[in-house]
Every structure is written in C-alpha cells, then in structure tokens.
Amino acid sequence: VARDPDCVFCKIIAGEIPAAGVAESDLAIAFMDIGPIAEGHTLVIPRDHYETVMDMPPEVVADVYGLAARVARAIKASMGCEGLNVLQNNGACAGQVVGHVHVHVIPRDSGDGIAWPWPSTEAEPDRLASLAERIKSGMNEA
Numbered sequence: 001v002a003r004d005p006d007c008v009f010c011k012i013i014a015g016e017i018p019a020a021g022v023a024e025s026d027l028a029i030a031f032m033d034i035g036p037i038a039e040g041h042t043l044v045i046p047r048d049h050y051e052t053v054m055d056m057p058p059e060v061v062a063d064v065y066g067l068a069a070r071v072a073r074a075i076k077a078s079m080g081c082e083g084l085n086v087l088q089n090n091g092a093c094a095g096q097v098v099g100h101v102h103v104h105v106i107p108r109d110s111g112d113g114i115a116w117p118w119p120s121t122e123a124e125p126d127r128l129a130s131l132a133e134r135i136k137s138g139m140n141e142a
C-alpha cells in the first residue's frame, strides 16, 4: 500500500509534482488544494497510499485527523475565518475524485455562499433502532 505509481497524491509526496506544503507529521502531510472551494482550502493526506478512510489502520487515521485539526486551528488563527468544514469523501458515489484518501479543511464564514445539499428527513424511532441493530451486526467485521 505504500505507493501507487499512478496516484497524483503519491507523486506529490515523492516530490514529483509540486504542491504548496503547509505542515507535516509522522504519517501525514498537508498542502493547498489546487481547486479551492474557499481561500485557504487545504488537504491532509497519509504519506502511504490508502484509498478510503476504511482502509487506514487506526494509528494512521489518528495521525491524519490529528494533523487536520492542527491545520484547522492554524487556518482559523491565520485567516480569521469564523468556522471550518473538515470533511472527507469515500467512493466516487460520494464525490471522491482522487483515489488517495484526503481530508478537506475548508475555511467558512457566514454568508460565504457555500452550501452542501443536506436533504434532512425525519426518521421514526423504531426505524432508527432497527438500523442501529443492523449496523451493530456489521461491527463484528469492522
């Protein structure tokens, strides 16, 4: 899993493609997103190639999200944004374009015009209970 020769983010890690670096940790690096949703949009990725959050061992998840939280604090302090979105897409159906797991850290301000479609519905408690049971059964394999 260490490296995928066709992966653009592995090439950034190897220094073969330029990127504007922001920070590093033992297992992760942070750099500016080339197609920012907002000024300051930064990506945090593991140094090793994993496709999704499900593929990373817990210590890598901890390191990647630890760096993402540090970067979020740094963006807030230096850019003066009101808040941030920290989010991450898994699978093409969920909007993942680059197949090397990455955490988006996006500065937000009220009235910035950014909106995610978030079509909330209302669930029956019985339905939630049965879905919780179903997911619990999946925890055995997770």
Ligand code: AMP
Binding pocket: 008, 017, 019, 032, 033, 034, 035, 036, 043, 088, 089, 095, 096, 097, 098, 099
């Ligand atoms: P996702 O849709 O979650 O896979 O997001 C992929 C992100 O990677 C997008 O926001 C792109 O703008 C960004 N991206 C793609 N190629 C590069 C690159 N060479 N350097 C920096 N960011 C990139």
Ligand code: ZN
Binding pocket: 003, 004, 007, 008, 009, 010, 011, 048, 049, 050, 099, 100
């Ligand atoms: Zn990669």
